[in-house]
Amino acid sequence: MTLLITGGTVIGPSGAVPADVLVDGETIAAIFAPGAGPAGVETLDATGKYVIPGGIDAHTHMELPFGGTAASDTFDTGTRAAAHGGTTTIIDFAVQRTGEVVQDGLAAWHTKAGGNCHIDYAFHMILGGVDDDSLKAMDQLVADEGVTSFKLFMAYPGVFYSDDGQILRAMQKARDNGAMIMMHAENGIAIDVLIQQALSRGETDPIHHGITRPEALEAEATHRAIALAEVAQDCPLYIVHLSASRALEEVAAARDAGRNVFAETCPQYLYLTLEDQLGAPGFEGAKWVCSTPLRSKHENHHRDLWKGLRSNDLAVVSTDHCPFCFKDQKELGLGDFSKIPNGIGGVEHRVDLVYQGVVDGKLSLERWVETIATTPARMFGLYPRKGVIAPGSDADIVLYDPNGRTRIGVETHHMNMDYSAYEGTRSPARWTPCCPAARSSCPAARTTAPRGAVSTCPVACRATWCDGDAYRKALHRWSLRRRQRGPAAAGLRPGHGRDPGRGGRGDRRGGTRRGAGRPRRAARVAGGVAVPPRRGDVPVPRPGRRQPQGDRVAAVVRARQDRGGRRRRGGPRAGEHRVRRGRAAPAQGRLQRAGGHRGRRVLDPAAAGRRRGHHAVQLPGDGADVDVLQRAGGRQHVRAQAQ
Numbered sequence: 001m002t003l004l005i006t007g008g009t010v011i012g013p014s015g016a017v018p019a020d021v022l023v024d025g026e027t028i029a030a031i032f033a034p035g036a037g038p039a040g041v042e043t044l045d046a047t048g049k050y051v052i053p054g055g056i057d058a059h060t061h062m063e064l065p066f067g068g069t070a071a072s073d074t075f076d077t078g079t080r081a082a083a084h085g086g087t088t089t090i091i092d093f094a095v096q097r098t099g100e101v102v103q104d105g106l107a108a109w110h111t112k113a114g115g116n117c118h119i120d121y122a123f124h125m126i127l128g129g130v131d132d133d134s135l136k137a138m139d140q141l142v143a144d145e146g147v148t149s150f151k152l153f154m155a156y157p158g159v160f161y162s163d164d165g166q167i168l169r170a171m172q173k174a175r176d177n178g179a180m181i182m183m184h185a186e187n188g189i190a191i192d193v194l195i196q197q198a199l200s201r202g203e204t205d206p207i208h209h210g211i212t213r214p215e216a217l218e219a220e221a222t223h224r225a226i227a228l229a230e231v232a233q234d235c236p237l238y239i240v241h242l243s244a245s246r247a248l249e250e251v252a253a254a255r256d257a258g259r260n261v262f263a264e265t266c267p268q269y270l271y272l273t274l275e276d277q278l279g280a281p282g283f284e285g286a287k288w289v290c291s292t293p294l295r296s297k298h299e300n301h302h303r304d305l306w307k308g309l310r311s312n313d314l315a316v317v318s319t320d321h322c323p324f325c326f327k328d329q330k331e332l333g334l335g336d337f338s339k340i341p342n343g344i345g346g347v348e349h350r351v352d353l354v355y356q357g358v359v360d361g362k363l364s365l366e367r368w369v370e371t372i373a374t375t376p377a378r379m380f381g382l383y384p385r386k387g388v389i390a391p392g393s394d395a396d397i398v399l400y401d402p403n404g405r406t407r408i409g410v411e412t413h414h415m416n417m418d419y420s421a422y423e424g425t426r427s428p429a430r431w432t433p434c435c436p437a438a439r440s441s442c443p444a445a446r447t448t449a450p451r452g453a454v455s456t457c458p459v460a461c462r463a464t465w466c467d468g469d470a471y472r473k474a475l476h477r478w479s480l481r482r483r484q485r486g487p488a489a490a491g492l493r494p495g496h497g498r499d500p501g502r503g504g505r506g507d508r509r510g511g512t513r514r515g516a517g518r519p520r521r522a523a524r525v526a527g528g529v530a531v532p533p534r535r536g537d538v539p540v541p542r543p544g545r546r547q548p549q550g551d552r553v554a555a556v557v558r559a560r561q562d563r564g565g566r567r568r569r570g571g572p573r574a575g576e577h578r579v580r581r582g583r584a585a586p587a588q589g590r591l592q593r594a595g596g597h598r599g600r601r602v603l604d605p606a607a608a609g610r611r612r613g614h615h616a617v618q619l620p621g622d623g624a625d626v627d628v629l630q631r632a633g634g635r636q637h638v639r640a641q642a643q
């Protein structure tokens with residue numbers, strides 16, 4: 001069954017283009033110039049809306065046991081809330097606690113998530129104890145389980161903490177097996193001293209959570225993590241939940257030096273402050289206890305983090321979604337801030353909150369989509385299956401209404417929390433139900449649908465971004481492996497050696513990415529006739545110009561006509577040249593085998609356009625435009641939501 005989304009403006013890495021999107025089954029089949037799509041198929045009117053790839057939240061903690069309790073969102077409630085906010089994939093963290101077997105931890109998280117999710121999901125692995133066994137397990141997870149990113153903690157001594165030697169060993173292992181190390185960068189040993197000193201002075205209020213985790217100790221840990229990654233021959237390093245200007249400077253310096261270092265921030269660090277939230281009267285501030293902590297409004301953290309997002313020193317916005325109810329959970333820390341479970345819930349609001357940056361002129365539309373979807377897909381091996389509106393990609397499509405309104409608050413949100421960290425930040429709006437054709441995939445509908453079996457879809461592409469020397473070094477490794485074991489063993493595909501923002505250094509000072517860095521490509525038309533991007537009905541926000549506040553998720557479309565339980569698992573994708581370019585490597589044979597030729601209907605947009613005498617627009621942004629260095633053999637597995 002096919003569905004044509006008409007009248008919308010597709011936002012891709014290279015800009016906003018009015019286009020119609022044809023969905024075939026669960027896959028984007030083709031993209032047409034407005035009005036040029038096939039007749040006689042079901043349509044979904046997206047006039048006035050942005051058509052964007054479903055959001056990917058690369059940092060969530062559903063059901064995480066923490067501080068004597070557990071995060072209040074289950075995979076059921078959390079993923080339903082995510083879908084309501086335009087996020088269609090999460091990458092959650094499975095946990096190995098100190099002394100546990102890594103594989104057991106992963107199995108436990110599969111049990112929690114299996115059959116309970118409303119959107120697609122994948123896992124990173126938290127290593128709570130680095131030793132010979134867990135190092136071996138890293139290889140196995142990369143090779144067999146589709147887990148290609150491992151999180152370590154420089155904080156939380158006695159719980160998740162790894163010392164420098166353990167970190168170095170894990171990084172060396174990651175360097176060898178092609179995984180990425182994600183780092184919670186705070187000096188937890190020093191923080192614990194400050195906490196004890198504060199408590200002994202009787203300083204027990206929530207604000208002391210922030211005061212005892214000073215910016216200097218985040219910057220120091222970030223610096224140390226970067227140094228250790230350098231010693232581990234430039235193991236790819238991804239700093240999670242970066243909150244502070246000085247930590248950002250460390251990341252920027254490493255990137256300026258051509259290092260393989262990336263970072264994410266989260267909405268709470270872009271909007272909330274130590275004084276206004278964490279310092280709220282009485283125990284109220286407990287609602288905003290999270291680590292890394294909120295920073296002072298008397299410094300320039302918000303400004304610097306937005307700038308980092310523009311310049312790509314911050315590549316991704318995730319949520320670190322780790323909600324706890326105020327009643328009974330946050331209250332565990334009454335009289336002792338160190339006992340307040342750490343975490344803020346926000347999985348439902350990330351897409352909106354980052355879009356607010358577009359409204360405020362701090363971010364371009366393209367950069368919005370990159371930071372919430374495209375770059376996380378690239379970083380964690382999901383691209384181009386996810387993170388882009390392109391032929392062959394999963395039809396995880398969000399229709400976003402720039403004139404809509406969402407009121408964020410406990411009365412309207414879907415997260416399992418008894419308060420909202422962003423209470424009242426928006427004006428009222430309502431979810432617009434999507435059309436009947438898409439209803440089976442509408443999150444609102446799925447909430448009542450029975451949960452079904454979960455299938456696994458191996459994704460062959462393990463992509464990450466490298467630049468400069470790091471890229472060349474990795475390329476060298478790739479060719480070495482090719483020579484040693486044949487091309488399939490390398491699992492690598494050479495790209496063009498750019499990083500995800502592709503803006504280069506000048507980009508850092510360039511305000512928004514618009515016009516910075518590499519030249520933007522116009523949309524191309526099958527048959528070689530260029531069609532410049534046209535301005536549609538949808539306003540394209542310009543930096544510095546205030547837009548009407550709002551935009552809201554109008555619909556999440558995941559066409560699921562393949563109801564018999566048979567999912568399309570890859571195979572050649574529409575746009576054959578791109579298939580060959582992006583997917584023909586022997587290393588990806590597994591995907592091709594899995595996809596086989598079952599029940600697929602490949603629509604070549606070029607041919608389709610020619611047949612009808614129309615132009616079929618092919619948006620830039622997948623294989624041909626993207627500078628991807630596919631790294632060693634890991635296949636990130638993404639689990640499909642219940643059908």
Ligand code: DUC
Pocket residue numbers: 061066184289290291292320322342343344
């Ligand atoms: N930070 C949080 O705020 N919660 C969970 C774990 C973490 O690192």
Ligand code: ZN
Pocket residue numbers: 184240241291292
């Ligand atoms: Zn963390």
Ligand code: ZN
Pocket residue numbers: 059061320322
């Ligand atoms: Zn986290």
